[in-house]
Amino acid sequence: MSDIDRVDALVDRLLAEHSFDDPQAFWGAQYDLGLAWVWFPEGFGGLGLARGLQSRINRRLEEAGAPTWNRRVNILGIGMGAAVLAAHGTDEQKRRWLRPMFTTEEIWCQLFSEPGAGSDLAGLATRAVRDGDEWVVTGQKVWTTLAHIAKWGLLVTRTDPDVPKHRGLTYFVVDMQAPGVDVRPLYQITGEAEFNEVFFDEVRIPDDQRIDDVGAGWRVAMTTLMNERVAIGGDTTPRGSGAIAEAVRVWKESRSDDPVLRDELVRLWAEWEAFRLTAARASEMAKAGTPGPEGSTGKLVWADLNKRITSFTVELMGMDGAVFPGGYRLIRPEGRDEMPPQKAFLRARANSIEGGTSEIMMNIIGERVLGLPPEPRVDKDVPWKEVPRG
């Protein structure tokens, strides 16, 4: 039996034996059949097959109307945390965390950015100091999406200030409900507090929640970021769906006969389709393992296109585009919220910042894909504690 036939038979079985009424039970069954991350080992939500087969599974589930929104609600876990555990975690860590992550029983967040370390992530200052079988963490993170509902956080810390910045980092999974973790909302242009600032005041993390070796945090962080860029810019949704579907719907409703607007809509549709097909091809060709720097291309293109499509949609709406539906309520979202065009327009402004800015994507593509000369890095060989900081 070919790998495709095997996967198709398992999808048929999942659809035949499990109802859509209880999404968490459905996702549990999907995990147990190895259809959660098909390239992961058997017993850990996968079948050890090519990564590219996952898009076939997802497409078939979507076409059948099965619940697939766990990937959206728990994007930081399912899109990135899982890949980190698969590449760097122990079997015990995978067994503990992967299944409840996939079923959304446990939501995950990503604690990377700090007030003084965003694009320059390796310069981060949150300290972890060893105390027997535990680590004591003190510092501050910022822009932490969904920290207010997360059970677990992917955390990069500085464990050795005496070596150059990339070498003194260690990666942990932190319990977001542990004593000393303080999550405070940060409100965005949409009026929502989707992200937060997070303070750590002598938070204790058991050493068995460390991911990979002490000092290997940069390597693990890179696995996280490579997967984040694919999770954000690797759209493999069906043709004509998503932001461009909304633009077409609003166009039809507007009954506009303006040829300039129609030309613009068709241009955006074609650009979106070219992006979508490129992402789908990359996803289907993907083997097991961590995506490479070329994942930055999709993220860069998607950020720009999504901004232009959502701007065009509110422009089509005329004055209605300027009115925020339902009022401008300050809420703390949980990942499954409505996205009317006005809100999508405002939310899209963040696309060229989140997951690495577009300038940083261009630097990565220039240096690591095109082989252009690298940026000067004056602090590369200087111990972190001697690098001047603001």
Ligand SMILES: Cc1cc2nc3c(=O)[nH]c(=O)nc-3n(C[C@H](O)[C@H](O)[C@H](O)COP(=O)(O)OP(=O)(O)OC[C@H]3O[C@@H](n4cnc5c(N)ncnc54)[C@H](O)[C@@H]3O)c2cc1C
């Ligand atoms: C909606 C949203 C959600 C987010 N969620 C999370 C999250 O869950 N977890 C998390 O850890 N972080 C999160 N972030 C933070 C995000 O990763 C950072 O904002 C981003 O990496 C940029 O860092 P910064 O904000 O510190 O900007 P800076 O790094 O200070 O950059 C400021 C400006 O300088 C430019 N710049 C900086 N360095 C260079 C360079 N070398 N070359 C050229 N230009 C440069 C940048 O492109 C940018 O325009 C989120 C951000 C947003 C907007």
